[in-house]
Amino acid sequence: xxxxxxxxxxxxxxxxxxxxDRQPExxxxxxxxxxxxxxxxxxxxxxxxxxxxQSNHEGELVEAxxxxxxxxxxxxxxxxxxxxYAWSIHDALAAFDGPVVELHxxxxxxxxxxxxxxxxxxxxxxxxxxxxxxxYRLALDAVADLLGRTP
Ligand code: CA2
Numbered sequence: 019x020x021x022x023x024x025x026x027x028x029x030x031x032x033x034x035x036x037x038x039d040r041q042p043e044x045x046x047x048x049x050x051x052x053x054x055x056x057x058x059x060x061x062x063x064x065x066x067x068x069x070x071x072q073s074n075h076e077g078e079l080v081e082a083x084x085x086x087x088x089x090x091x092x093x094x095x096x097x098x099x100x101x102x103y104a105w106s107i108h109d110a111l112a113a114f115d116g117p118v119v120e121l122h123x124x125x126x127x128x129x130x131x132x133x134x135x136x137x138x139x140x141x142x143x144x145x146x147x148x149x150x151x152x153x154y155r156l157a158l159d160a161v162a163d164l165l166g167r168t169p
Pocket of ligand 1: 032033034036037038039040041045096097098099100101121122123124125126133
Protein backbone atom coordinates (compact mmCIF):
# COMPACT_ATOMS: atom_id res chain seq x y z
CA UNK A 19 0.00 0.00 0.00
CA UNK A 20 1.26 3.49 -0.81
CA UNK A 21 2.10 5.95 1.94
CA UNK A 22 -0.83 8.40 2.18
CA UNK A 23 0.75 10.68 4.79
CA UNK A 24 1.28 14.35 3.92
CA UNK A 25 4.90 14.90 2.93
CA UNK A 26 7.25 17.41 4.55
CA UNK A 27 10.20 18.24 2.32
CA UNK A 28 13.36 18.57 4.45
CA UNK A 29 16.06 20.43 2.54
CA UNK A 30 19.71 20.62 3.53
CA UNK A 31 22.07 23.06 1.87
CA UNK A 32 25.79 23.06 1.14
CA UNK A 33 28.34 21.34 3.38
CA UNK A 34 25.72 19.93 5.73
CA UNK A 35 26.72 16.50 4.37
CA UNK A 36 29.94 17.01 6.37
CA UNK A 37 28.19 17.19 9.74
CA UNK A 38 29.73 14.95 12.36
CA ASP A 39 33.09 15.15 10.64
CA ARG A 40 34.36 18.72 11.25
CA GLN A 41 33.61 21.66 13.58
CA PRO A 42 31.73 19.64 16.27
CA GLU A 43 32.18 22.63 18.62
CA UNK A 44 29.88 24.65 16.34
CA UNK A 45 27.54 22.04 14.83
CA UNK A 46 27.72 19.08 17.26
CA UNK A 47 28.71 15.44 16.79
CA UNK A 48 25.60 14.17 15.04
CA UNK A 49 25.59 13.40 11.33
CA UNK A 50 23.02 14.68 8.85
CA UNK A 51 21.54 11.16 8.78
CA UNK A 52 21.05 11.40 12.56
CA UNK A 53 19.16 14.69 12.15
CA UNK A 54 17.03 13.27 9.34
CA UNK A 55 16.16 10.33 11.61
CA UNK A 56 15.07 12.78 14.33
CA UNK A 57 12.93 14.66 11.81
CA UNK A 58 11.34 11.43 10.54
CA UNK A 59 10.58 10.17 14.06
CA UNK A 60 8.97 13.49 15.03
CA UNK A 61 7.04 13.70 11.78
CA UNK A 62 5.85 10.11 12.20
CA UNK A 63 4.37 10.95 15.60
CA UNK A 64 2.28 13.62 13.83
CA UNK A 65 1.24 11.34 10.97
CA UNK A 66 3.58 13.11 8.54
CA UNK A 67 6.24 11.69 6.21
CA UNK A 68 9.63 13.29 5.54
CA UNK A 69 11.35 13.41 2.18
CA UNK A 70 14.95 14.59 2.53
CA UNK A 71 17.21 16.17 -0.05
CA GLN A 72 20.73 17.54 0.49
CA SER A 73 22.57 19.46 -2.19
CA ASN A 74 25.66 21.62 -2.48
CA HIS A 75 24.14 23.31 -5.55
CA GLU A 76 21.74 26.26 -5.38
CA GLY A 77 19.87 25.28 -8.57
CA GLU A 78 19.21 21.76 -7.29
CA LEU A 79 17.62 23.17 -4.15
CA VAL A 80 15.50 25.52 -6.30
CA GLU A 81 14.37 22.51 -8.41
CA ALA A 82 13.54 20.53 -5.27
CA UNK A 83 11.35 23.41 -4.04
CA UNK A 84 9.61 23.58 -7.43
CA UNK A 85 9.01 19.83 -7.24
CA UNK A 86 7.34 20.26 -3.85
CA UNK A 87 4.66 22.60 -5.22
CA UNK A 88 1.27 20.91 -5.12
CA UNK A 89 2.86 17.73 -3.79
CA UNK A 90 4.31 18.48 -0.33
CA UNK A 91 2.41 19.95 2.61
CA UNK A 92 5.33 21.90 4.08
CA UNK A 93 9.05 22.58 3.77
CA UNK A 94 11.73 22.62 6.46
CA UNK A 95 14.93 24.11 5.13
CA UNK A 96 18.43 24.53 6.49
CA UNK A 97 19.92 26.39 3.53
CA UNK A 98 23.46 26.43 4.97
CA UNK A 99 25.46 29.43 3.75
CA UNK A 100 22.87 30.01 0.99
CA UNK A 101 20.76 31.46 3.82
CA UNK A 102 22.74 34.65 3.59
CA TYR A 103 22.65 35.45 -0.13
CA ALA A 104 20.66 32.97 -2.27
CA TRP A 105 17.76 35.05 -3.57
CA SER A 106 16.81 32.28 -6.01
CA ILE A 107 15.93 30.09 -3.02
CA HIS A 108 13.97 32.98 -1.51
CA ASP A 109 11.99 33.34 -4.77
CA ALA A 110 11.35 29.59 -5.09
CA LEU A 111 10.07 29.40 -1.50
CA ALA A 112 7.84 32.43 -2.13
CA ALA A 113 6.13 30.38 -4.86
CA PHE A 114 5.42 27.49 -2.46
CA ASP A 115 1.95 27.52 -0.91
CA GLY A 116 2.45 25.70 2.41
CA PRO A 117 4.30 26.52 5.63
CA VAL A 118 8.08 26.99 5.43
CA VAL A 119 10.28 26.58 8.51
CA GLU A 120 13.86 27.90 8.34
CA LEU A 121 16.18 25.85 10.54
CA HIS A 122 19.75 26.34 11.76
CA UNK A 123 21.82 24.23 14.12
CA UNK A 124 23.86 27.19 15.32
CA UNK A 125 22.61 30.70 16.02
CA UNK A 126 23.86 32.70 13.04
CA UNK A 127 22.89 35.96 14.79
CA UNK A 128 25.51 35.27 17.46
CA UNK A 129 28.25 34.62 14.89
CA UNK A 130 30.06 36.66 12.21
CA UNK A 131 28.19 39.75 10.94
CA UNK A 132 27.76 38.27 7.43
CA UNK A 133 25.63 35.51 8.96
CA UNK A 134 23.22 38.01 10.53
CA UNK A 135 21.29 38.49 7.30
CA UNK A 136 18.87 35.79 6.14
CA UNK A 137 17.28 36.22 2.72
CA UNK A 138 15.11 33.19 3.60
CA UNK A 139 13.51 34.60 6.76
CA UNK A 140 11.13 36.95 4.89
CA UNK A 141 9.49 33.99 3.13
CA UNK A 142 9.54 31.62 6.13
CA UNK A 143 6.61 31.07 8.48
CA UNK A 144 9.19 31.04 11.27
CA UNK A 145 12.82 30.30 12.07
CA UNK A 146 14.41 27.91 14.58
CA UNK A 147 18.03 28.67 15.38
CA UNK A 148 20.63 27.76 17.94
CA UNK A 149 19.14 24.60 19.48
CA UNK A 150 21.51 22.17 17.78
CA UNK A 151 20.03 18.82 16.77
CA UNK A 152 16.91 19.46 18.88
CA UNK A 153 16.00 21.99 16.19
CA TYR A 154 14.96 19.14 13.89
CA ARG A 155 12.39 17.97 16.44
CA LEU A 156 11.25 21.54 17.09
CA ALA A 157 10.94 22.27 13.38
CA LEU A 158 8.73 19.22 12.72
CA ASP A 159 6.62 20.04 15.78
CA ALA A 160 6.20 23.57 14.39
CA VAL A 161 5.19 22.21 10.98
CA ALA A 162 2.61 19.90 12.58
CA ASP A 163 1.23 22.86 14.49
CA LEU A 164 1.09 25.04 11.38
CA LEU A 165 -0.71 22.23 9.51
CA GLY A 166 -3.24 22.04 12.33
CA ARG A 167 -2.30 18.51 13.34
CA THR A 168 -2.92 17.65 16.98
CA PRO A 169 -0.75 15.01 18.67
O1 CA2 B 1 23.82 26.73 11.79
C1 CA2 B 1 23.44 26.29 10.71
O2 CA2 B 1 22.70 25.32 10.59
C2 CA2 B 1 23.97 26.93 9.42
O3 CA2 B 1 22.93 26.91 8.45
C3 CA2 B 1 25.14 26.08 8.96
C4 CA2 B 1 25.85 26.65 7.74
C5 CA2 B 1 26.23 28.10 7.97
O4 CA2 B 1 26.81 28.66 6.79
C6 CA2 B 1 25.04 28.95 8.39
O5 CA2 B 1 25.49 30.25 8.64
C7 CA2 B 1 24.39 28.38 9.63
C8 CA2 B 1 27.13 25.87 7.42
C9 CA2 B 1 26.99 24.39 7.38
C10 CA2 B 1 28.36 23.82 7.22
O6 CA2 B 1 28.44 22.63 7.94
C11 CA2 B 1 29.65 22.07 8.14
C12 CA2 B 1 29.67 20.93 8.88
C13 CA2 B 1 30.86 20.30 9.13
C14 CA2 B 1 32.05 20.83 8.61
C15 CA2 B 1 32.02 21.99 7.87
C16 CA2 B 1 30.82 22.61 7.62
